[in-house]
Structure formats: structure tokens, C-alpha cells
Amino acid sequence: MDMRVPPKGQLSFACVSVRDETASIKTFRLRAGSGQVPVIPGQALVLKVPLSSGPVWRSFTVSGVRDGDLELTIKAQSEGGATRWLHDNFIAGCQVDARAPRGDFTLALRQQPELAFVSGGSGATPMMAMLRELAETEPQADVAWFHAARDPDEVLFAAELIELQRIMPRLTIAVTVSRTAPGWFGYRGRLNRRLMATAVPDFGRREVFCCGPQGFMQETQLIHAAEGGASSRFHTESFGGDTGPVATPVPASPVGVAGPSFQLKVNGRILAAAPDETLLQASLRQGVVIPCGCGEGRCGTCMVQLVSGDITASPNGGITQEEAESGYILACSSRATSDVEISMN
Template sequence: MNIQAVPTGLLLLSCISVHDETPTIKTFRLRAKSGPLSFVPGQALVLKVPAPNGPLWRSFTISGGDSGDLHLTIKAQARGGATRWLHDNLRRGDTLEARPPRGSFTLALRHNGKLAFVSGGSGATPMMAMLRHLAATEPKVDVAWFHAARAPEETLFASGLTELQRRMPRLSVAMTVTQPSPGWFGYRGRIRRALLAAALPDFGRREVFCCGPAGFMQEARLIHAAEGGDKTQFHTESFGADAPVIIPPTPERAGTDGPAHRLKVNGRDLQIRPAETVLQASLRQGVVIPCGCGEGMCGTCMVRLVSGDVDARPNGGLTAEEAEQGYILACSSRAVSNVEISLE
């Protein structure tokens, strides 16, 4: 599994250790061959996972880091997916390729002094990274964390949270499970308004950072609004490691919307229809561009624009520096002339 050559812009990461968090969740400590890595708590790392049927590019939120290393806390999902491959195969000393840390789901969005972290399952990972940062920089900040898990044994970071509560006197933690076991004294059931009202009575007055399954986040958003919350103070991370990416099909009669253009991908000549994104056109004609979210947020589908012009509309997944260097996001870019891109 060791990789000898890494394309420009990618990192080569070595697995330093693997730690079991729960029966289904592991934390992988990764170190870049090029030297210490920096990240902003809440950001994600896009890994190239060498699965048997071809590489899978997936985004994993960084759960923490120290001494220039990064920690990824990952729950194993269905067999055949990236998370299951990592659990079954990644060991100390192995190497993986990755894109540098990226993402806008960070405390830079914050405007309110009172915070609520709301997470479901492995959505706890960005919250833990943020909380560790706050413990080091603002230990007296008012933070309420509500976490939902399937069962008590799947609740994440229990010992770490106990330690952080010693250092953060205004940190409160509430947990709910849908399959409680004997001896469980926390909340029970799925996220709902009555449950959040009991756990976080002032939920509507807090600025919320929310991460978890799509339905979980939507329910939390609706509850926050119903409690009088400001919708501009509800932030979500909306892509996940094994979440299926649905690329909208191109309309069959898209040719009536304007001229088609030529699209060259790594020397291969394709056609791009007026309504298509670069990603849609490539996939339709058998050229696979790695994609994580399909919404311009995660940066997985970043490609280099060699020539031509595009209507590029990144949604936080592309930095200003990357744009200046000629990179675009295939999922949110449409051609306005003949275009050539490079996947390297």
C-alpha cells in the first residue's frame, strides 16, 4: 500500500497509530511526510482510499491533532465503503494520499458568545476539535454540547469530555441514545423539540454548530428556528465520509439552452452540454473525477483549468489561493467556452 509518487498538491500521510474508541469507531493518527501539518478546528481532510475496485476519495473531519499530526476519528459503515476499508486495512506504517485540510465549518463563523454543539454519531468529530481549541484559548466560554448516539457504547470521547469539563467550568454535556442499555441514566430517543428543550433550555438563544446525518441536522435546524433562533447562527457540515453523492442527471434536451463546447480531460476529448457541470459531463462520458459532496463544499473534485473559461461557483470548497493558481471545482463549474482541465 506504500505509494511512491504523489501528484502535485497532494500530501503523503503515514499512519502513526490506530486507537479503538468504540467497537465501531477508530481514531487514526496521521503524519505528513513533508513535515508538520496545520489545520483549523472543524476542517476536513480528503483521503484517497485505495479500495479494491478503485480509489475512493472521501472527506473526514479532523477530530484533533498535536505536534503537527492529525487525528481522524472514523466510524465503520457498510462493507465496500471507504470507512470499512480503513478499519479493516489501515495499520501503523501504512501510507495514504490526501488533499490538504480544508473547509469553512469553523469557529470563524461565530458571532455569539453562547454556543451549542449538536452532533449525531461521528458528527462529534469536528465538535471535539473545536472544543479542544476553545479549552486552550477560551476556557471560560459558555458551551452546551448535545450528542446523539445509537447506544451507550457508541458515545464518543467520554473520557476526553470529562477532562475538558474540569478545565471549562461553563461546559455542559448532554447525551441521548436510541437503544439504551441497563444502567444508562442519560436522555433517551431521537432528537426532538421536547428533548432539546430539556437538555438545552436556551437552545434558541445560542449559536449552533451542527454535524450529523442530513435528517438529524434538518430536525435540529427546525427546532432551533421554532425556539426563536437566528437562522444565520445555525451552521452545519453537510457532507460525510460514506454519504452517497448524487450527481443530478443532465436534461436530455439540454442542447436548446445554448451552444455545446469541447471538454478535454487529461488529453481526452469530450463534449460538455450547456446545462452540464464539468463533473456531470465527465462522468457521463466515462471519466471519473473524485467527488465528495457534489455541492462545491468539500473540495474533493478540485481540478486544474488548463485553458478556457468557466462559470465557477464554489461554495466554500476552494480557497482564494487555489483559485488564483487556476483550480476549479468540477461539480460547480460550467463551461462558457471550449475547456481543458487536468486531474493531476
């Protein structure tokens, strides 16, 4: 297999413009060299970010589509990470490689008319993408949006939400901030059941789309369940965003390998992989870092090329059929059934 052949879904984008949303959040407008790229609101684009330590793949939700261009609204995180590099270096005229938009956190999951969008920080981006779609296709949609921000200056899309409320008469918006400022008259404090009951009294009866930090999403799901909400009507987006130069989120893996194991060769290094652990778990356990985002087969960040061997895979929307046919797999959701060699090149 020619290791120089990229996945068929790999694209090249040019940065058309950058605008400041808040002091720490920017929106990057990208234009594909191959023409308009299909995207479903709620999906994410996986960018190849050229850090000084080497390129890394990171997933960012598409916040909007403008005249065929894709917009990514990104908050700068840790120094040395992908988001910080984008904020400091990615300007109009720059080029970046990417994988085609992917993900199943979309309105296709919707089972009932009454919706609740719950977001924390930059988790507002997929909600805005879906809300813009509803404004165009279903302006009478019943949507309650609850957003949590650190302080008033970091509340995203405030002006546009006011405009959308004029188009969507059944759209309600509640915002809470952890740190208040003079002139703030919205909700205050971290998410809890009492606050949610005040902001969205019928929360348990609504179908929920939730995005934000992992702990925030877990708390929201507990509140929804406590209010009588069905788990089948609670959806989360967990692409993981930016974790610095090395992505670390990964499901728990065995401390050591007991019993039979297969040989796992990663970029020439020989490791061992137990049948019950993923290739990502086996690699990280033995000190070989494969960048990952969600750890659930959804974001495509941990995509590697299968050079040889057999695996079982359970991807969750993070890889396209064309990429799979080109010999690519997701390390976080693939397990060895024979000796295996993979490449991160």
C-alpha cells in the first residue's frame, strides 16, 4: 500500500477571513479549493494543524455556512496547542488540510418537536449551526436554548440570537455566567437542577442536544433524567476540541497485558495489543501517542492507516466509506484480531 496516498476525503482550505467573537474566541471562514463542501449542521471539520512539534489533527464543529464557505468558531485554549496556533498564526490567505465534515450530532437524531439546546462555552457552535438551519426551514420550531459561559464577555452569538428570536417566535434563550459583571441581569452560577428548572421549566419533556465540557454534559444528562427525560432523547457532541500538543482523552485501558496478545507495529515500533483493548489504548499504554479527540469513534482525529493485519472495528461516524476503502481505520475503535501494523504518517 502506498503510504503517500491521502484519504480520498482529504481537502484543502484557504482562510478567507477571521473575525473576533470575544477576546478569546475567533471565527475562521474557510473556502475549499475543490469547491463547495457538503456539510450537515452539527458536523465537524477535522483540521491538520501544523504545530512546531509536528502536525496534529483536531476536530472543530462547523458553526455556519456563508455563501458556500465554512465557518469555524474556535476558542483559544492552552499554549502550544492547536487552537492557540490557529489564533496566533492562521490568517487570511493561509492554507490548511482537512478531512471532509463528519459526525452524527445533527437534527437527523430528532424524535420530537420540542427541543432544548444546552451548551457550555464554545459548545454553542453546533447549536448555532442547527438553529440557523431551523430558522430557514422551520421558523415555528419550539426551541429552548440554555447556555453557560464563564463571564458576560464570552457569551457567543448574542447579537445574532436576538435577530433569530425575531424570526423564531417560539425560541427562548437563557444564559448563565459563572462570573458576573456590572450591568449583567441574566442568570448567575454554574449549571444545577434548580437553575435549569427555572430557566427551562419543561426540560424533562424536551429532546436535548448538549455540547460542552465532559463534566458539563454529564451534569446536564443527570438533570434531564431526574426531570423524567428519556435517555434516548438526550444527545451529546464530544469531539474533544483541543487538548494541547498531545491529545490525551482515551477510554480506560488495561495497566498491563495478561494472557494472549498480538504484535502491534506503530511507525516501526513493536508493541503488544491485547484482544480486549483498542489500538489506541495499547499504543498509549506503551508510550506511543496517537492523537485523539473524542475516544468514541466519532471525530476521526485518531485516524491511522492499516498497513497489514486484521482488526474488528466499531466506528461511530468518524470515518467515511471512502477513507475505510483507502485502508484507514480509527485507532480508538479498532481491536487487533491478528498481528497488526499501522502508520500515523
